[in-house]
Amino acid sequence: MERINDTLKKLAGNQDFKTRYEKQRAETLNDPDVHAFLTAHKDELSADMVERSLIKLYEYSKLSKECNRCPSLDSCINFMQGYHPELVIERGLIDIKYDKCPRKQIHDEKRKNEKLIQSLYVPKDILNATFDTVYNDDGKRMEAVNKALSYCMNFKKGDGQKALYLYGQFGVGKSYLLGAIANELALKQVPSMIVYVPELFRELKSSISDSTLNDKLEAIRSSSVLMFDDMGAETMSSWTRDEILSPILQYRMLEKLPTFFTSNFDYKGLEHHLTYSQRGEEERMKARRVMERIKYLTDPVLVEGPNRRV
Numbered sequence: 001m002e003r004i005n006d007t008l009k010k011l012a013g014n015q016d017f018k019t020r021y022e023k024q025r026a027e028t029l030n031d032p033d034v035h036a037f038l039t040a041h042k043d044e045l046s047a048d049m050v051e052r053s054l055i056k057l058y059e060y061s062k063l064s065k066e067c068n069r070c071p072s073l074d075s076c077i078n079f080m081q082g083y084h085p086e087l088v089i090e091r092g093l094i095d096i097k098y099d100k101c102p103r104k105q106i107h108d109e110k111r112k113n114e115k116l117i118q119s120l121y122v123p124k125d126i127l128n129a130t131f132d133t134v135y136n137d138d139g140k141r142m143e144a145v146n147k148a149l150s151y152c153m154n155f156k157k158g159d160g161q162k163a164l165y166l167y168g169q170f171g172v173g174k175s176y177l178l179g180a181i182a183n184e185l186a187l188k189q190v191p192s193m194i195v196y197v198p199e200l201f202r203e204l205k206s207s208i209s210d211s212t213l214n215d216k217l218e219a220i221r222s223s224s225v226l227m228f229d230d231m232g233a234e235t236m237s238s239w240t241r242d243e244i245l246s247p248i249l250q251y252r253m254l255e256k257l258p259t260f261f262t263s264n265f266d267y268k269g270l271e272h273h274l275t276y277s278q279r280g281e282e283e284r285m286k287a288r289r290v291m292e293r294i295k296y297l298t299d300p301v302l303v304e305g306p307n308r309r310v
Helices: 004-012 013-028 033-041 047-053 054-061 102-116 131-137 139-154 174-186 198-205 215-223 236-254 267-275 283-299
Strands: 083-090 093-100 162-169 193-196 226-231 259-263 298-302
Touching: 004 162, 004 174, 013 033, 013 215, 033 054, 033 283, 047 215, 054 083, 054 093, 093 102, 131 139, 131 174, 139 162, 139 174, 139 298, 162 174, 174 193, 174 226, 174 259, 193 198, 193 215, 198 226, 198 236, 215 236, 236 283, 259 298, 283 298
Parallel strands: 162 259, 162 298, 193 226, 226 259
Antiparallel strands: 083 093
16 A cells, blocks of 8 residues: 555645645635734744644635624534634644634523523514514604614623613514514624513512522623513512512613613603502602613613504
8 A cells, every 4th residue: 555655745746736735825825814813923933834734724714703604603614513713823833723603602692591591482573583674664663763773783882872662552563673683783793681571570480499590680680681571561569670670770780781671661651560569559769769770771762653463
């Protein structure tokens, strides 16, 4: 059997092989990402190190970085789905290190939160909502849509920009618009947590018995972007208002974390809803404290249009 070294020597002497090799070598070294790395580390690299690392550099040039060549996580072109490459220098050679890509990070965070809080599950049409499909909807909602889109376009993590309080009648598409915002922010690699408020409060109450309440509260309050869907549809109790909702909002207000709401109530109507517990107790001051936090976190936006559920 012919030794591999002998085979390589024969190939090296082949003119066609030399031509193809030089062409591929030039393409690899001129790849923008490869060139940027070599330029940034020129003081650490020798010509011999680069030459001996050409296979790794070629591999790196063909991979997607920061999801720039992948239409979705499921359609990831990299060898390890959901992981993108980074060039590193190790033991005198250039090598490739793989880390989770932005889409994989968002995916894993969503899966982690979904396992923790079952009430995260929302209808598929909301999860798949986009501004393109919203724009094709009723013209009366255009003002609300434009404000939502403007928020997403101007979003910068940590800048304290107020989120939106989307209110209006039944079936006008408030939740759908919330889903469009979440998906638009996802394009900026910003994860969101959407919670359906009535189910959330029911689940948190049942979590007292299995000792998971604190873990669930921590996941909710520290979410990068939190979205309360259908605020005011729940049966309000003093416990959910004072021990759950108020501390979550207080934390997010202090940390300047974006917090969205949808509701059939405007601010005044929601305050009235928060004032009276299911026992009929009237607690105006406590309701006002919660509303002050909501007003601090949001700008009210009326969503108009026909009821599309009928």
